[in-house]
Amino acid sequence: MMSGKDITITGPDGSFAGYLSTPSAGTGPGVVVIQEIFGVNAVMRGVADALAARGYLALCPDLFWRLQPGVQLTDKTRAEWDQAFALMNRFDPDAGVRDIQATITQLRGTQGCTGKVGAVGYCLGGLLAYLTAARTDSDASVGYYGVNIQTKLDEAKTIKKPLMLHIAAKDQFVPPEAQKQIVEGLKSNPLVTLHTYPEMDHAFAREGGEHYDKACADLANGRTATFFRQHLS
Numbered sequence: 001m002m003s004g005k006d007i008t009i010t011g012p013d014g015s016f017a018g019y020l021s022t023p024s025a026g027t028g029p030g031v032v033v034i035q036e037i038f039g040v041n042a043v044m045r046g047v048a049d050a051l052a053a054r055g056y057l058a059l060c061p062d063l064f065w066r067l068q069p070g071v072q073l074t075d076k077t078r079a080e081w082d083q084a085f086a087l088m089n090r091f092d093p094d095a096g097v098r099d100i101q102a103t104i105t106q107l108r109g110t111q112g113c114t115g116k117v118g119a120v121g122y123c124l125g126g127l128l129a130y131l132t133a134a135r136t137d138s139d140a141s142v143g144y145y146g147v148n149i150q151t152k153l154d155e156a157k158t159i160k161k162p163l164m165l166h167i168a169a170k171d172q173f174v175p176p177e178a179q180k181q182i183v184e185g186l187k188s189n190p191l192v193t194l195h196t197y198p199e200m201d202h203a204f205a206r207e208g209g210e211h212y213d214k215a216c217a218d219l220a221n222g223r224t225a226t227f228f229r230q231h232l233s
Helices: 042-053 079-091 093-108 124-134 147-159 177-185 212-233
Strands: 003-011 014-024 030-032 058-060 113-122 141-144 165-169 193-196
Touching: 003 042, 003 058, 003 093, 003 147, 014 042, 030 042, 030 093, 030 124, 030 212, 042 058, 042 113, 058 093, 093 113, 093 124, 093 193, 113 124, 113 212, 124 141, 124 147, 124 165, 141 212, 147 177, 165 212, 177 193
Parallel strands: 030 058, 030 113, 113 141, 141 165, 165 193
Antiparallel strands: 003 014, 014 058
16 A cells, blocks of 8 residues: 655755655655645645556655645635635745755655656646656656746747646647747657647546536546656656
8 A cells, every 4th residue: 555644855945844644665766746725735746646556756845834834725715715816916926936946956866766856736736747848857747737937938948858738728727829939939849748638628637526517537647647657757
């Protein structure tokens, strides 16, 4: 059985919590799971556990620790959405990427890790996964329906390792014009793989979410699994 526990991650700006899920074999490559706007909640812990079940050491850092440590919201109530958006609006993505680099470094040195470490992020984490590819030494990064990537396209030139982005064509938070800019800005980059899901809204892969679509989630997750096998093995 895989096992999950809360651990402490030491970064340049201080220490913060993370959820570590370890595969039953005890060894494997690492994957950093980058949170949505709801914190390190049951959904993110479930993503980490699913990765551990596939043989990865999965670590989900609490990126809101400077604002409010230990946030675990759901997407079920208006009050929680309001709190999540308020946190996102105060969140500093640059500090978040520094925390992700610290998490990658710690995971690489964790007992049982092969030394290869990738990252996967959703929503806000999708943007951070893109920035992780551009600014950190992640071996492979995946972003699901990342928001505001079109404002950071100048950073694509510093991507040194493979990146995969899953784009929801009817994403209410990423309008068609923004999607077009993202595709135009990245399609010629040999390290970037883009997948667009024509009828999907934001968070189509969030199990239990309003826009969850099992068929497209399975397709995207299968592509992610193949991508990580290819680049982290």
